[in-house]
Amino acid sequence: MPLRLLLLSSSRTHGTDYLEHAREQIDWLLGSSPRRIAFIPYAAVRFSYDEYEEIVVKGIGGDHEVMGVHRFDEPVDALEKADAIAIGGGNTFKLVHDLQHFGLMEAIKERAQQGTPFMGWSAGSNVAAPRLCTTNDMPIIEPASFNTLGLISTQINPHYIDAHPDHHMGETREERLMEYISLNPESSVIGLREGSMLKVDGAVMTLEGSAMARYFKEGEEPREYRPGSDVSFLL
């Protein structure tokens, strides 16, 4: 089965409900038959996994069943019973720590590569890339390694923003990503502004949504991509 991924910058945009801005693409990902979605809530830190599950049920439940993997004694067992996977946003370090701790990193990678529809938002999109290196989050817990799912070969920076940083001695997001590529010239980054997302259908990756994305590669000028652009070269 071909790869089938949906990687969102954020869970919502200004003035939309949870995952509402990606309704069309989520319908594409999950198809017309009801799915059992294994939901990974481990990016949550200061709210419960149950609360998180509830929010996601409201957002994408409908005809589909959302199963929080935290309800299973062995979270990895949830994948056996599921025919879709969703990873929610929150703190990326907490998420990566727990995915590794529960043996979910390898198991999810395998299932997604076999064609199980996979969606993620924010931290959940971040981990679809090879490494957690381009997260915006604070490293509040140490994961066993920075390696993540590697379902695509470029790095994702969710919530990409052009504005100046929140204090005048800090770097802009662009400066941070330029630092990343200068230390990692073999890698590249796609900065997904809120409202934008990547859709992967087999060997084709498209930029979708309402916002443009900015691409960074060492030795090249940053490039802008419009929604609808074919960005398969980043797969």
Add this chain to the structure above:
Amino acid sequence: MPLRLLLLSSSRTHGTDYLEHAREQIDWLLGSSPRRIAFIPYAAVRFSYDEYEEIVVKGIGGDHEVMGVHRFDEPVDALEKADAIAIGGGNTFKLVHDLQHFGLMEAIKERAQQGTPFMGWSAGSNVAAPRLCTTNDMPIIEPASFNTLGLISTQINPHYIDAHPDHHMGETREERLMEYISLNPESSVIGLREGSMLKVDGAVMTLEGSAMARYFKEGEEPREYRPGSDVSFLL
């Protein structure tokens, strides 16, 4: 020899030159005789270590000699020739990676604990704490571990800021630090606003500078400290 540390939130404040706002405290740290300062430039990413050294010479050189440890075949050898240590700001992950890589983490810890005057700013203050967990920086490179110098027992968050974050879907700095303490209830954090710094003289730690600091501990309301406050309980 008693511990002698100076830990700055930032290298400058609005309208001051490099390290100028801490002139009085730096004079206290280094004393009246000329010092040979081992300077650690490894937090730099997109500018050279030589350039960094030059900036620091201008900032705190004067009567003192500033030796960039990058000039030594074995950077750790620079410590033998030095009677003070300074760690500059930049990217904390790059700094921690290189300190561990060159065997400097243990060597600096030992020297500072023996009473060698130590100063750091931004990332350089961050690593004086037990772990890198409360940095604001992007994890652009994976260090061998998150463990840092542990010269004090509380975590430092440099460039602490009250403002709302740079995009409306993100967390405030306070929310990020609350996430840290909720996952690490045995730990605590002092958020150093720009212009503030910690001065450690033996068993006494004082908040210095022109800005207040905010303290976070799981299960307690965040607390504000004014410059001049004795915060030795965080040592």
